[in-house]
Amino acid sequence: MPTISIITPLYNKAPYIAATIHSVLAQTYSNWELWIVDNGSIDSSWEIAQQLPDPRIHLLRASKQGPGAARNYGLSYAQGEWIQFLDADDLLEPNHLSQQLQAAQQDPDADIIACCWQEFIDENPTVKKLKQPAGMGRSPQELRDAVIAFAPWAVHAAIIKHSSLVPDCYWPEQLDCYLGEDIAFWFKLVTSCRVTYGTSQGALYRTQTAECRSQISNPEKWFEGVHAAITHNQQVLQQAKTDYTSAQCENLMRVYVELYRSACHQQAKEVAEVARLHAEAWLREYFRVVRKPKLSMVARRLVGIKPFLKY
Incomplete structure (x- = not known):
């Protein structure tokens, strides 16, 4: 064997x-x-x-x-x-x-x-x-x-x-x-x-091969894929009746920030706007579950997430 x-x-x-x-x-x-x-x-x-x-x-x-x-x-x-x-x-x-x-x-x-x-x-x-x-x-x-x-x-x-x-x-x-x-x-x-x-x-x-599935040059496809995988992971947590940790919320916020920046770089404005809304939603979820928030996250909450989205 x-x-x-x-x-x-x-x-x-x-x-x-x-x-x-x-x-x-x-x-x-x-x-x-x-x-x-x-x-x-x-x-x-x-x-x-x-x-x-x-x-x-x-x-x-x-x-x-x-x-x-x-x-x-x-x-x-x-x-x-x-x-x-x-x-x-x-x-x-x-x-x-x-x-x-x-x-x-x-x-x-x-x-x-x-x-x-x-x-x-x-x-x-x-x-x-x-x-x-x-x-x-x-x-x-x-x-x-x-x-x-x-x-x-x-x-x-x-x-x-x-x-x-x-x-x-x-x-x-x-x-x-x-x-x-x-x-x-x-x-x-x-x-x-x-x-x-x-x-x-x-x-x-x-x-960067011709048939590579992981290309991020297409912001629409990359957003759709990452978002679908995250949605799947959310369903796994829901089935297990497990709440998010604050660190999970922060990482989810950060991945949508990355998607926002990538979309902006490719001038895909609609994708960028959807990614921004998801980033803000995970910022709110972070403060729902966190006990002792990070100063960087407090700053995002006070001034809004948009100033942190520059690329």
Whole structure:
């Protein structure tokens, strides 16, 4: 039985899928399986994946389209103790799996091992920017307060204990038509799982590709996606009959401020106005639940949120 199952949704990634597979084949840790789940590709992605045979590589075709649906389909076949999600245009450095599993051995009670990752622009892959996962060096509650509004790390910068991925924590397929679906996926897991941090920096995240779903250059789509994921997270709290913490309200205010600034930069005035209204609503909610407000939040309440929205 493999120690780790890698699940890769594949949709029109012909220029990248071979490099992604080769980065898995190059791992210094060899007890893995790779499930590549084609998601309706109309380019040569499927044919390219078939040209790289290895008994540890398995190819599937999902019956439903969408990255969440493809990942969930892969999960139904995965046999590993740990799950590693890896998008079809991203890469893993050779020691990534071994370092992540070493961190898992050092903390046997951990359900999620998160780590730093490196981002690079597709047109300039030699220049990489190191990114740190949310919650590193902070309390578990600070991480849980952040994930209601923000994805805590790149999708392949964490491995998840398979036993923690019960169907209720699968990818929310109803969000597949939006961007930012990982905000909703990680929220449920992080709020119920033990997270520890590994030393790997070997998750390489490619940005600004032609088919990239996480582009923020379209403020309408980016707002719709983030807002849909946040709404999903709100529903999770409502079902659990759990009230917001003041830190959750502050983070929700801040994410809508970011959406406002992005929309203003793109001169999307209607999106900016809606984002501003949501930011103000979360500021009000913050003062409904807080016991000892931060001075910065008091200032926002006194003078209004608009002076803080400049970009």
